[in-house]
Amino acid sequence: MLNSPLGKYTTSNSFLHRLDPRFKIFALIILMTSIFLEYASRLMDFTYYGFMFCLILILMKIAHIRIKSLFNMMKPMAFMIVFILIINLCVVKTGNPINIFQLTIYSDAIFNTLYTFLRLLLMLALSLILTSTTKPMDLTYALEWYLHPLKFIKIPVHIIAMIISLALRFIPTLLEETEKIMKAQASRGVDFENGSLKEKMRAIISLIIPLFFSSIQRSLELADAMEVRGYDPNAKRTRYRINRFTRVDLIALPIVLILFSCAFLLMYFKINFYL
């Protein structure tokens, strides 16, 4: 329950780990776009998803990410998928009607749900690869780089980047804190799992208020600690590690571009199977 929803960084020196984080973000966006393109036929769509899924499995193998973490990530999705299926079944009235126990179900409802499920699955898997092969800090630096143009309209990009990196840094701390407070309240007789809605509300309140209090206190302390060490938000920042576009990126860039172009051409010219 207290695991972070997106994957944690895993230390390794794989091909994917060595890629420039800026490139990895670019590739993520490109590949996600290709998932959301609409191809000539349903069969074509599913073929492409299947291909992407195989690609993702290969990438996960290369990056030493365990397949299990993908399943763990999907568990919380189950409820949402069921919900979407029910909504679809009620709303969608196109496609072939199928009769089950006096209920008429339309095939499109099921396909729509399947689409949502597959797209979400692929998207989450891609982001899992990104987050488990890139350090959060590198990720924020890359984001900062992409937000660079905003500087010209006087948006303080480096401050935003600092805020993001601090927020990322404190996610594990916050989770630890949550666990500690949950345990403390559990020994005061709070039950976080069972009970009526009212009892659950009280349980959550007993967790959230101390959490807020300690977070605010911690952020004040952090601000002091940063100021004591001479942090000036407006100063120009330098950093220890600089992202460089290296040979590995040069190899990976054309692969991603070709893949996307193929996907784009498939969509644009409505290429289909001719059976």
Place this chain on the structure above:
Amino acid sequence: MAITFENVYYQYKNEDKNYSLNDITFDLEGHFFAGVIGETGSGKSTLIQHINALLRPSKGLVKIDDFTVQVQNKKKLKKIKELRKKVGVVFQFPEYQLFEDTVLKDVAFGPKNFNVSKEDAIKKAKKALKMVGIDESYYEKSPFELSGGERRKVAIAGIIAIEPEILVLDEPCAGLDPKSSSEMMELFLNLYNQGLSLIMVSHNMDIVLKYCTKCLVLNRGKLLYNLKPTEFFYNEMYLNTAKINEPNLLYYVKMALKKNYKLDVNNIKDISSFILELKRCKNA
């Protein structure tokens, strides 16, 4: 009142092969004030969380009177609640668990969770607050406007108000000034004299020597010794094996022993008992 650990192993999920608790077996019976000591990371906190089933052993079993906590033992909730009523745990820095809008309400929160009526809960809360030395002028204050030390007292009152039979304390004096710290210890001694059994994790060996009747020494997840504090602390070999720093008092006791005082170390628990013992030797 009896706590029994039988070959308890515990393993945090992400660690491979490393047991946080490794074959722990002991029992505590009757009326006790047990100290749990050991280096950082030796499994003290993991151990005490087993006593009210916040953690369940990976192997082995824990018995608290007639409650048994086992691997994946999906007992009905009511029973766990009964266990948590019996064993109150005060975590490290408990001041962070306060959340109600007034001190009195926060202390009454615990008993109310254990199905005590509102009036009785308030009564118990007032009694507990009186014990820890928080007077009536604080009752309607917000816990967040109090000082750190006062907040800790309120948090501890929140557990005492549940009226557990065993009180488990994880470093109750960490970060307190010496005066509050000794006030705190006097409070626990008072509770002990009223019939409560206590288990306390501490890094302050002088406190363990002075107050505890039993002393569980942990090292890397293993239980090395389960002895009386005097038996443990006055044995150089034990201290070295457990990598525990001697209490400050020991320095002076050793000096006196060097000067051929025939001290009975079993009687020396703190400075006053040390002086009594010195006097007795001089007279003899």
